[in-house]
Amino acid sequence: MGKHRSILITAGPTHEAIDAVRYVANRSSGRMGVAIAEAARDAGWNVTLLLGPGCAPPRDGVTVRDFVSTADLAKLLDRMFCDCDVLIMAAAVADFRPAEPAKGKIPRSQERLVVEMDRTPDLVARCASAKKPHQFVVGFALEDPQDLQRRAHEKLRRKGLDALVANPLDTMGAETVNGFLCTADGQTLTPSGKKNKDGTLSKVAFARWLIEWVGERVSKTGKG
Ligand code: C5P
Numbered sequence: 001m002g003k004h005r006s007i008l009i010t011a012g013p014t015h016e017a018i019d020a021v022r023y024v025a026n027r028s029s030g031r032m033g034v035a036i037a038e039a040a041r042d043a044g045w046n047v048t049l050l051l052g053p054g055c056a057p058p059r060d061g062v063t064v065r066d067f068v069s070t071a072d073l074a075k076l077l078d079r080m081f082c083d084c085d086v087l088i089m090a091a092a093v094a095d096f097r098p099a100e101p102a103k104g105k106i107p108r109s110q111e112r113l114v115v116e117m118d119r120t121p122d123l124v125a126r127c128a129s130a131k132k133p134h135q136f137v138v139g140f141a142l143e144d145p146q147d148l149q150r151r152a153h154e155k156l157r158r159k160g161l162d163a164l165v166a167n168p169l170d171t172m173g174a175e176t177v178n179g180f181l182c183t184a185d186g187q188t189l190t191p192s193g194k195k196n197k198d199g200t201l202s203k204v205a206f207a208r209w210l211i212e213w214v215g216e217r218v219s220k221t222g223k224g
Helices: 031-042 072-082 123-129 149-160 203-221
Strands: 005-013 045-049 064-065 086-089 096-099 115-117 138-144 163-168 180-183
Touching: 005 031, 005 072, 031 045, 031 203, 045 072, 072 123, 086 203, 096 149, 123 138, 123 149, 138 149, 138 203, 149 163, 149 180, 163 203
Parallel strands: 005 045, 005 086, 045 064, 086 138, 138 163
Antiparallel strands: 096 115, 163 180
């Protein structure tokens, strides 16, 4: 399944500069995206991983490109999205970034620092709006557990995705995942595989299940 087809995966946080030495970031470890890259490699895909700062890369068999900020990741996607069959956007891209990072180091002498932030462009929505008929785009969403399913389906539609993995907030930085998959045709799928007592699954097991589903889906629909 998926032999020699190319998959582009993003993983990890972004760092958005406040000044020359400080940044705004999030708790993403990149483990989910790295596990997906390894599962895709093992399933025979040609894998490129765009990896955020501070994340441990996969051992081998995956082409890795590093990014730091949302702007870096945007440039890489602008260049590389058109050549992939599948994009899995697991990176925790900043929603806001400092409007004007200071040139040097902001001195500590002031009592209060106000940092104005601008909303970042929605990179996965931008890719989805430019996708060719054979391309398949999967997003991720971290949501408050309340009303997770309705919000996830709404987000999938708003961003124009083919599928979206929805996770409750505590998945970020954790070893395990408690997510499900929403599809553009309105289905909600939960992963098979041995679950822990609390209903979670290891990120590695979740990644294998997701890659198997993507492989089957793209060969059924002729996408990929
Ligand atoms: O809207 P929200 O941040 O919850 O959406 C999460 C999904 O959107 C993830 O797939 C993430 O990689 C992507 N995203 C993006 N560009 C942003 C913010 C999120 O591509 N600026």
